[in-house]
Amino acid sequence: MARFASASWATALVSCLAIINTIIPSVAAQDTRTISGTNADGVTQTLLVDRTPALFTGDFGDCMGGNSLMNITSFDAAYYADNMTVLFNLAGTSxxxxxxxxLHISVQAYGEDRFDFLWNPCNxxxxxxxxxxxxxxxxxxxSIPVSTQDVSAIPNIALAIPDFEGSAVLRLFSNSSQTQIACFNAVMRNGASFSHPAAVGSALGVFTLFALIASFFTAIYGVSVPHIRTHYAHSLSVLVIFEVFHSIFFSGALSLSFPSVLPAFWSNFAWSAGMIYTDSIIKSLNGxxxxxGNSSQVGGAGSVTLSTSGGLTQQIYGRSISGTAGSALVERGEELASHIYKRAINETENAKLYDWAGVPVSPGLPLPGDWTGFPGTLAQVDIPAADAFMVGFLWLLILIAILVGAVVAFKWILEGLSAIKFIKQDRLALFRSHWLGFLGLVVLRTLFIAFFMIMTLCLYQFSYGGKAGPIAIAAIVFLIFFVGTLGVSAYACFYRAKFSKLDNAPARVEQPQRKKKSKWYRSAKSSSTDDGSKSGSEGSLFGLNFLGRDAExxxxxxxTNYSKRFGWLTARYRRSRWWFFAFWVVYQFVRACFVGGARGSPMAQVIGLFAWELISFAVIVKINPFEGSRNTALAVWMLGISKVATAGLSIAFLPNFKVARIPTTVIGVIIIVIQGFLVIGVLILMVLGFISSYMSVMRNREEFRPKGLANVRLKYFGHLEQKATGLPPPPPPEPEEPKEPYFSVKTVRRAPKIEDEDVDDFVPDMEDQHPTVSQFSFNNRTSRANSLANSTRSHGSVYGNVPYGARVHRASWSSREFQNFNPDELRRGDSPLETPPRVSSAHHTANNSVSRTPLMRPVRSQSSLRQATNSPPQGR
Structure with a gap:
């Protein structure tokens, strides 16, 4: 991004800042609600007086750390592009x-001083x-009018880019001591921002609430515990949803100099970490x-009048007004101040005159315009960094109390509805009979979800320091969560291993037994049961497989017993990855150490976190723990890629690299895009989770509505059953090859004809069982003549009506060829030539089911269409 102000624009803006306390003529004669203004394009229009300016200052604070010798209650500056004016407001005491x-005025934008000058308020x-x-x-x-030339260099992007990064700084110097006695900083904004915690946070909270309800109902509906677990495993995990929100918000806990767009975007997810501002809680925790401090003003001026006759002893912060440079700045300030118009002031007016005007920052918050580290992120929701742990812990206790009350109320509502016969007596019988157990699991699951959040806040409190009270509470909470969560995870693994066989690995590899060595030297990587049959591994934990002793x-x-005890830890994972919760606890604790504990070493913090996220992502992809497809897509892939990308891009924010603020802002926008797509994916999966959970709860209904999802419901249930087995899905059927046109003749069978009954046409079999080529050469002229004669008689008797010269259909071979067939072929059961050669015509007629005559009478091949005569064959 180019510099948003040229020298002319900076001169006009700074001159306006230089005469902040100048009085201009009254505008009482004008309409107090509307004014007429002309913009840079020459368009004149009627404008509201209380409209929002194009560029204005927000909250302001003391940039001397509360040591300024003035108290300021109002410090506002605004640029109106619709009527080409700049407005300032200042109020305070000394x-x-x-x-x-x-007075020294400076305007900064994206890390660079755009313009600064000194001016004498008396002039x-x-x-x-x-x-x-x-x-x-x-x-x-x-208020000062500016010309088109003064603002021509202002790019439109400066008035429209979200979370414009700029500030206006007012410094006051004493002429007697030439030292700085006050400094005030106001952040500049343009009205566009990624920060909408009230709207965005509320919408995300509503979606999360429905996801929580859907997950709860899939966990309590049903009779069979394994069946309930199968449906519960495929609902969207609330743990994963909060992990998405925590990963986004706690990205701002790194000790880096973030661009203004990132803390603004992260403020939308502060509620998920318990960073919810309430005036009563914050005021109670501040003490x-x-x-x-006083939240109504900024500055360090006390009630005792100070004498300045001997000069001030305050540490110099800034520069002296003496010298050539100071004289030039003073002259320039006087020239600009001469254009200011004065007016009477109404001292009864409120110090905050406009809705867009900023207010003094609350005690404990960083200086406006400082977005460094976790304090800069928390400042977007008005929570001091010193209060972060206590605020998060209190809201966690409030959440647990709300959930406990909701579960108890739901149980007794069911009992009341059952008593008045509004629902069936056995409706949700498992939950109603074991509601205390479900209540305990709700509390344990909530604490498990909050593990990373509490660990990060506790470790941050240790590194941040502060009073002994918050540190002591943080230490107690840290021990409870750390020992409790790791202890329960270890006990869950031990409890499973206590009732199971322990095996090393899945493949059998035996080492040869050496002499004088014990038998334990041999190692086997596959186990077998006592009867010698091979047993499949059920699951593995760090190279160890847990094999059941029996079918159950x-x-x-x-x-069932294990699921009732530890299903809140294992239910969503595959049967061979049930132990993944132990890996998850270790992963989250190490991650919390980097995010919250390494606050004082930014380089080690961000690079170590990036390496840990990269390794963990590869391991989690390899493990692939979740049984549900949506949880796998979200927790393994989408969330893993977002964490790695965010940690990697955050390296550019390290102060050692000194990346300019404009490229830093571009990188910040890229991170917002990545995390924004992650949030959109979460919302889509939430909606799909609502639908699938509805199908699971309505699984016992014969009629399912809407009917359009009936087939989808059946496929979904089949998918659940297949996933519960832990086996890969069957391979899809191979596609059939397209059939091509073809023609083939396997067998040919000729039906008996009338001409076959002629005894004279019958030719006896020959004795030769091994025909040769010479037997098919037709050298015997007599045979050919007889064959031709018989063929002629047959044509004359059977086909007498065929015209002269016409050729009737016949085979292309003669009966002579049948005489050369192998006798073995003739003796086949299905051959009509199996019978003796001489049979009577009567017998043939009586038994016509099997023809005892040759299939074809001898016919001479003819090359002409003219019928052959009975003349004797001619010599060759």
Whole structure:
């Protein structure tokens, strides 16, 4: 992004800042609600007085750390592009007596000073600062028109980009000591922002609430525990949903200099980590955590009047006004101040005159415009970093109380509905008979989900320091969560191993037994049962497989007793990856150590976190723990890629690399896009989870509505049954090859004809069983003649009506060829030539089912269409 202001624009803006306390003529004669204004394009229009300006300042604070010798209650500046004016407002008090001042104004945007100058308030007719006197309150407004040339260099992107990164700084110097006595900083905004915690956070909270309800109903509906677990495993995990939100929000806990767009975007997810601002809680915790101050003003001026006759001893912060450079700046300030118009002020007006105006920052918050580390992220939701742990822990306790109350209320509502016969007596019988157990599991599951959040906040409190009270509470909570969560995870694995065989690995590899060595030297990587049959592994944990002793113990999900005890840890994982919760706890704890504990070492923090996320992502992809497809897509792939990409891109924010603020903002926008797609994916999977959970709860209904999803419901249930087995899905059927046109003749059978009954046409079999080529050469002229004669008689008797010269259909071979067939072929059961050669015509007629005559009478091949005569064959 190019510099948003040229010298002319900077000159106009700084001159307006230089006469903040100048009074301009009254505009009482004008309409107090609307004014007429002309923009840079020359368009004149009627404008509202209380409209939002194109660029304006927000909250402001003391950039001397509360040591300024002035108290400011209002510090506002705005640029109106629709009527080409700049407006300023300043109000406050001081305890200095008769002190002449010089004011230094600077405008910064994206890490660069756009313009700065010094000016004397006396030359601008600012009475309340000329000289500064404790008896005169500081109050004034300034408005200056600017020309098109002054603002021509302002790019449109500066007025539209979300979370514009800029600030206006006002510094006051004492002429007697030439030292800085006050400094105030106001963040600049343009009205566009990624930060909408009230709207976005509320919408995400509603979706999460419905996901929680859907998950709860899939966990309590049904009679068979293994069947309930199967449907529960495929509902969208609330643990994964909160892990998505936590990973986004706690990205701002790294000790890096973030661009303004990132903390603004992350503030939408602060509620998921318990960072919810309420005035009563914050005020109650400030005294406990050691935060004090007045939230209605900024500055360090006390009630005791200070004497400045001998000069100030405050540490110099800034630069002296002496020298050539200071004189030039003063001259330039006086020239700009001469264009200011004064007006009377109404001292009864409120210090905050506009809706868009900022307010003094609350005690404990960083200076506006500082988005470094976790304090800068928390400042977006007005929570001091010193209160972060206590606020998160209190809201966790409130959440647990709400969930407990909701479960108890739901149980007794069911009992009431059952008593009045509104529902069946056995409706949700498992939950109603074991509701105390479900209540305990709800609390344990909530604490398990909050493990990473609490570990991060506790470790951050240790590294941040503060009073002994919050640190002591953080230490107690840390021990409870750390020992409790790791202890329960270890006990769950031990409990499963106690009732199972322990095997090393899945393949059998034996080492040769050496002499004088014990038999335990041999190692086997596959186990077999006592009867010698091979047993499949059920699951493995760090190279160890847990094998059931009987059929009921072969699957952890079929063990009803284990599911009732530890199903809140194992239910969503595959039967061979039921132990993944132990890996998850270790992964989250190490991650919390980097995010919350390594606050003082940014380089080690961000690079170590990136390496850990990259390794963990590869391991989790290899393990592929979740049984449900949606949980796998979200927790393994989408969330893993987002974590790795965010940690890798955050390396550019390290102060050591000194990346410019404009490229930093571009990288921040890329991170927002990545995490934004992740959130969109979560919302889509939530909606799909609502539908699948509805199908699971309605699985016992014969009629399912809407009917359009009936087939989808059946396929979904089949998918659940197949996934519960832990086996890969069957391979799809191979596609059939397209059939091509073809023609083939396997057998030919000729039906008996009338001409076959002629005894004279019958030719006896020959004795030769091994025909040769010479037997098919037709050298015997007599045979050919006889064959031709018989063929002629047959044509004359059977086909007498055929015209002369016409050729009737016949085979292309003669009966002579049949005489050369192998006798073995003739003796086949299905051959009509099996019978003796000489049979009577009567016998043939009586037994016509099997023809005892040759299939074809001898016919001479003819090459002409003219019928052959009975003349004797001619010599060759």
């Amino acid at each position: 305890n200095l007596l008769n002190q002449s001042l010089m 601008a007719n600012f009475a309340s600062l000329c000289p500064l006197n404790a008896s005169v309150p500081i109050f004034g407004q300034a 406990f955590t050691g935060i004090s 113990k072969e699957s952890v999900h079929d063990d």
